[in-house]
Amino acid sequence: TQFTVGDYLAERLSQIGIINHFVVPGDYNLKLLDYLEYHPKLSEIGCCNELNCAFAAEGYARAHGIAAAVVTYSVGALTAFDGIGGAYAENLPVILISGAPNTNDLNSSHILHHTIGTHNFDYQMDIAKNLTVAAVALRRAAEAPRLIDHALRQAILQHKPVYIEVPTNMATQPCAKPGPISAVIEPETSDKPSLEQATDVAADLIAKSEKPIMLAGPKLRAAGAEKAFLKLAEALDAAVVVQPSAKGFISEEFKNYAGVYWGLASTRAADKIGDFADFFIGAGTVFNDYTSNGYKVGPSAEQFIDSDYMHVTLPGYEFTRVKMDEFLGRLADKVSKKNATMVEYARIKPALLNYAPANPKELLTREELMRQIQGVIDGNTTLYAETGDSWFNGMQMNLPEGAKFEIEMQWGHIGWSVPSALGYAVAAPNRRTVIMVGDGSFQLTGQELAQMVLHKLPVIIFLINNRGYTIEIQIHDGPYNRIKNWDYAAFMESFNAEDGKAKGLKANTGEELEQAIQIALANKEGPTLIECYNHTDDCTKELVEWGSTVGATNARAPAPDN
């Protein structure tokens, strides 16, 4: 049969490693979906809506490296864009593919369904250009190979989302066959003279410091630089701390690991060893208003070197086209041991957090809840921490060797965790995916549990029901922070309908939680949701302190007109 644009796109998606793609069908994308389904190595995962579809794709990208979401024009893409903004914020290469009007309609007097009812068919592309690193429209079949390869390559190189718009009459059009996939996936490397000079300057700065410390940031994983970072940590034998949105990127059993560096919300005295240090070697760091506690946490520019995927910043220097992993690896060759922060950390290192078991008959406390969730985390577990007090509870979890942690602190979109964890579990069926999600967040996207039932994904969901938006209460309270309670356990079981194996359980006491966890761990045929009692005021002290800091930062008066 004739090779088409749809075949080209399907083949390229498969060649870059995609096995499952996430979809919501619509009449603008049905023929395209056929071509993706025809491909022997692609199979679709349907989602309830396009926001969840985009979030599922970003979760797939967290586990698998890259992902694709396919939606219909305008009514589909506009909600998918919310998840794509998240993929951009979180440095995840999600390929958003959207159906679009028949090319014959573009310059006509026709008014089309799903649009805002005008002759403007550009608004979707205009938005896409702001939320992706490449946005292309396949308006002529002859251009499709070039445009598709360009978009996919930018996603891979920049670890950011891209957008491909496919008119409804385009997938069926004849198209040339693709060339070698190396044209799309060949990695970039540093400019050699810049790499040498950047590492010389950095080595010199480190030699002049007395107590350097290393700080891993959220872009470390996107840059694929974890190994190089550890090589440098070994060469220096310095303490290693991580930003909250980089938790889990460095093994918490690594001998130099010194905790999450987040000011008053730090773990394991990371803030104290950070204060002791006189020089920060950062990698992929992002000090936004939340992770800097309202701009109060973080090194000064004079005592800080940092690197992004293809860029290095040193006091007084900026090096372009120097790749993070090559920079860190090469720097490791040029530094000598400087372990003052490890010597000091040995003195101040606190004992690991572990709560004494509560009376099993008593109402659950936050500490008892966290003690039992800690017990579920093994080396094969990925713990998802949803926006909410779960951020602070998640930070304090100890990750055994091999355990992974997923969080969305830059975008911070409540409701991200359930659909994202769907995508993650599809990509990593052999891992145990566990979600900590609050009642408020869950209400945005909880229906995506249905796909976990359909695909028999044994995800464990700890639904922390503190009756409302506790983070918001701690930042600034008002009637709007109270929400209608649901029967979350029944909601979970409602997705079984005639054939599901999901379980919805309630746990109000420590004993009930113990039993529910045993049932959840035994349920291999589908997801298990455990609705956990948590008193509204029983939140982490870190949230209380952080909340007031953020509240004050948000409330800053406008600068006087200068």
Ligand SMILES: C/C(NCc1cnc(C)nc1N)=C(/S)[C@H](O)COP(=O)(O)OP(=O)(O)O
């Ligand atoms: C409403 C909002 N943030 C504002 C917000 C509103 N809309 C979107 C999409 N994202 C957001 N972060 C937040 S953090 C709630 O406290 C979350 O409540 P919940 O899931 O129940 O967690 P906690 O009770 O632990 O806070």
Ligand SMILES: [Mg+2]
């Ligand atoms: Mg809540």
